Amino acid sequence: MISTIINNIYTDTDSKIPTKYHEFNNKVQDQLMNLALVAGPQEQLEAARYFVSCDRPQVARAVTLYHRAGLVAKALDLAFKSGQVSVVAQIAEDLDEGADPALVTKCAEYFLSNRQYDKAVQLLITGKQDEAEKLYRSCGRHDLLNKLFQDAGLWTKALHVAATSDRIHLRTTHYNYARHLESKGEFSGAVSNYEKSDTHRFEVPRMLFDELPSLEEYIMHSQDKALRRWWAQYLESTGEMETALQFYEAAGDHLSLVRVYCYCNNLPKAADIANRSGDRAACYHLARQYENVNQVKEAIHFFTRAHAYGNAIRICRENAYDDQLMNLALVAGPQEQLEAARYFVSCDRPQVARAVTLYHRAGLVAKYEAALELCVEHGVWVTEELAERFTLPRDEGARNAILEKVAQCAYLQENYKLATKKFTQAGNKSIESCEQVEIDEYQQYEKAGAALMEAHKTLVNAVNQGNAEARDKMNAVQQKLEKVRHFIQLRSLLEGDADSAIQGLYELLEDADIELAVRRGDIFAAIVEHYAAKKNFKSALGTLQEMKNRLPKVNPSYFVSDEALRAIAAATGASFSPAARRGERGEVATDDDDEDEEVVEEEEDEEEKPTFKNRFMNGTAKFL
Numbered sequence: 001m002i003s004t005i006i007n008n009i010y011t012d013t014d015s016k017i018p019t020k021y022h023e024f025n026n027k028v029q030d031q032l033m034n035l036a037l038v039a040g041p042q043e044q045l046e047a048a049r050y051f052v053s054c055d056r057p058q059v060a061r062a063v064t065l066y067h068r069a070g071l072v073a074k075a076l077d078l079a080f081k082s083g084q085v086s087v088v089a090q091i092a093e094d095l096d097e098g099a100d101p102a103l104v105t106k107c108a109e110y111f112l113s114n115r116q117y118d119k120a121v122q123l124l125i126t127g128k129q130d131e132a133e134k135l136y137r138s139c140g141r142h143d144l145l146n147k148l149f150q151d152a153g154l155w156t157k158a159l160h161v162a163a164t165s166d167r168i169h170l171r172t173t174h175y176n177y178a179r180h181l182e183s184k185g186e187f188s189g190a191v192s193n194y195e196k197s198d199t200h201r202f203e204v205p206r207m208l209f210d211e212l213p214s215l216e217e218y219i220m221h222s223q224d225k226a227l228r229r230w231w232a233q234y235l236e237s238t239g240e241m242e243t244a245l246q247f248y249e250a251a252g253d254h255l256s257l258v259r260v261y262c263y264c265n266n267l268p269k270a271a272d273i274a275n276r277s278g279d280r281a282a283c284y285h286l287a288r289q290y291e292n293v294n295q296v297k298e299a300i301h302f303f304t305r306a307h308a309y310g311n312a313i314r315i316c317r318e319n320a321y322d323d324q325l326m327n328l329a330l331v332a333g334p335q336e337q338l339e340a341a342r343y344f345v346s347c348d349r350p351q352v353a354r355a356v357t358l359y360h361r362a363g364l365v366a367k368y369e370a371a372l373e374l375c376v377e378h379g380v381w382v383t384e385e386l387a388e389r390f391t392l393p394r395d396e397g398a399r400n401a402i403l404e405k406v407a408q409c410a411y412l413q414e415n416y417k418l419a420t421k422k423f424t425q426a427g428n429k430s431i432e433s434c435e436q437v438e439i440d441e442y443q444q445y446e447k448a449g450a451a452l453m454e455a456h457k458t459l460v461n462a463v464n465q466g467n468a469e470a471r472d473k474m475n476a477v478q479q480k481l482e483k484v485r486h487f488i489q490l491r492s493l494l495e496g497d498a499d500s501a502i503q504g505l506y507e508l509l510e511d512a513d514i515e516l517a518v519r520r521g522d523i524f525a526a527i528v529e530h531y532a533a534k535k536n537f538k539s540a541l542g543t544l545q546e547m548k549n550r551l552p553k554v555n556p557s558y559f560v561s562d563e564a565l566r567a568i569a570a571a572t573g574a575s576f577s578p579a580a581r582r583g584e585r586g587e588v589a590t591d592d593d594d595e596d597e598e599v600v601e602e603e604e605d606e607e608e609k610p611t612f613k614n615r616f617m618n619g620t621a622k623f624l
Contacts, residue, residue, distance in 0.1 A: 033061055037068065044069040052078070063087045076107065142166040150176060171197045182207055191218065201226050225251040236260065254279040262289045271298070280306045291315065304328060310336050317343050326354050330361065337362040345374065352378040353386075360389040368398075372405045382409050387418055391425065400426040416451035424458040445488050445518070452481040483508075483517035494530045502527055509550075520551060521559035528556075532564040537571035544568070 029051075036047035048065035051058045059082040066075035072091065079087045091107070136145040142165035149158035155177050162173040178193035187207060194200040194207075201224065208215035219231045232247035233256075241260060248256045254277040261270035267289065274282045287302035296315050303312035309332035316325035322344075329340035341358035344351040356371040368390055375382055390406045392399040407422035459474035487508060493501035505523050508514050514523075524547040531540035547556050557565060569575060 036065055041069040060087055067091050143169060146173060175199055205230060229253050254282040255285060258282040258286050262286065274302060278305065284308055300324065313340055329358050334362040350378060352380045356386065368402045369405055372409050375409050376412055382406065382413060384418060387422060417454045420451060420454040420458055424462060445484055449481065449484045449488060452477055452484060456481060480517040483514060487518045491526045498530065521554050525559035528560050529564045532567050537568050540568050541572050541574060
């Protein structure tokens with residue numbers, strides 16, 4: 001049939017030698033090859049000649065068919081010429097010790113020229129084990145020597161070579177030997193070699209699974225925890241819980257012990273194991289069981305032991321266990337700390353101090369401003385320790401902004417020492433603003449002096465640390481401090497040597513730079529209040545009028561105490577009316593509508609003193 005197909009391919013006009021043929025497509029050639037493989041030698045030779053002589057010779061197919069037809073020399077010659085290494089290797093596998101030595105040598109030389117030394121050696125030593133052993137030893141190929149002994153069934157020799165010269169294949173050799181022994185039914189020897197190959201955890205149960213008593217005996221005498229765990233899992237699957245628990249305990253599998261005891265509704269025993277072992281997975285599993293039965297305190301405990309702080313914090317929030325929640329949040333991660341902080345802010349009774357601490361612990365700079373605003377809003381005192389928590393490293397971009405926020409918060413809380421320190425750390429050039437508030441809002445020059453002292457100390461430290469820019473500021477603060485101290489001394493002297501004190505106060509009024517430290521309105525007020533206290537109302541009223549003349553834009557009633565003004569009004573008949581508003585440092589700010597404002601008598605009730613949150617909302621009065 002193949003001859004007919006090939007004859008139909010050719011167009012033979014003059015002789016049997018093909019002069020012209022039509023190309024078959026790949027599908028037809030594939031069909032031809034399939035038919036040739038099952039045909040006889042003669043037809044295989046015809047097909048081989050076709051594959052050699054066609055337009056696109058298919059040498060690999062031709063070599064295969066020559067080989068199949070018994071023309072080994074022809075097949076090898078064609079393979080060598082075309083460089084078909086894979087085909088040469090295929091043919092060489094069929095060469096035995098009875099093969100033509102010339103062919104064997106030719107194949108070996110071909111493999112050597114292509115650097116396939118192992119194939120060359122195997123070919124040359126075919127059927128000659130002693131020569132092969134010598135050759136492998138001489139060239140140091142102990143791996144091939146090991147394989148040679150295994151193929152020959154010489155396992156003692158193979159294991160010796162592996163143990164002494166081919167250790168990289170030692171476990172593989174033991175494994176192959178174990179498979180060999182298993183195939184012969186020698187299970188005891190197979191077990192030993194599976195152990196030496198470190199494959200016994202899977203292979204021994206597989207091999208002995210149909211012999212469960214033998215498998216159980218093997219595991220009972222084994223110290224391998226993985227095998228004991230596997231056997232415990234098998235027993236659990238068959239419902240033998242008590243025996244399974246024994247093997248889980250022998251394997252040290254605390255999670256499985258807790259899991260089984262929970263399944264058996266023995267939570268106290270499970271809790272005892274979890275507490276003793278401290279196994280996180282076991283603690284977590286038990287915590288979930290306690291949560292499912294609504295034993296929240298136990299659930300929190302074991303979630304904490306498992307370091308599952310998020311779950312423990314969640315339960316604390318749901319049950320308002322605030323103290324425990326705070327303790328957990330302090331050791332938890334940033335995300336849990338942030339959630340806890342939000343809870344403390346939004347709960348029925350906000351606990352801002354805790355929220356601020358947690359925002360800081362979480363390292364959320366963006367939340368610092370919000371935390372500081374909470375301190376102000378809820379009156380949380382910013383301590384030195386808390387302020388230091390808000391002090392970021394120098395390389396943090398938001399450091400100065402946060403420091404100024406801390407300073408402002410301390411400043412609002414009248415903690416001027418801390419405010420000054422933080423303003424200075426932030427590089428703020430107006431750190432003495434703390435004392436200015438005491439002067440502008442409360443006329444508290446003693447506190448203002450204390451604030452200036454702190455500012456001066458801070459600036460001195462900055463100068464000593466090499467901050468040249470702080471020197472000019474330090475000198476300015478020192479001059480300001482001296483003027484404030486002088487005013488305080490003169491005001492105290494009024495109780496003793498009043499004439500000298502009043503003369504000194506008038507000298508201060510003539511100081512061109514006095515307003516940088518002491519307001520002239522406060523100097524006049526000291527004199528007026530002294531006269532009023534001594535019942536010298538005429539002098540008091542005269543000083544008020546002088547104050548009005550020298551400081552036309554200043555509202556005297558802003559500086560002079562209400563008590564003194566009432567006494568002067570009662571004695572002299574002068575009256576006072578409240579101003580519409582006041583400007584900075586006591587200056588009266590008027591609109592056109594103020595001109596028609598009616599004069600009213602001074603109210604008897606004293607003006608409410610400013611509190612922590614309304615300190616900048618003092619009222620004023622207009623002097624007539």
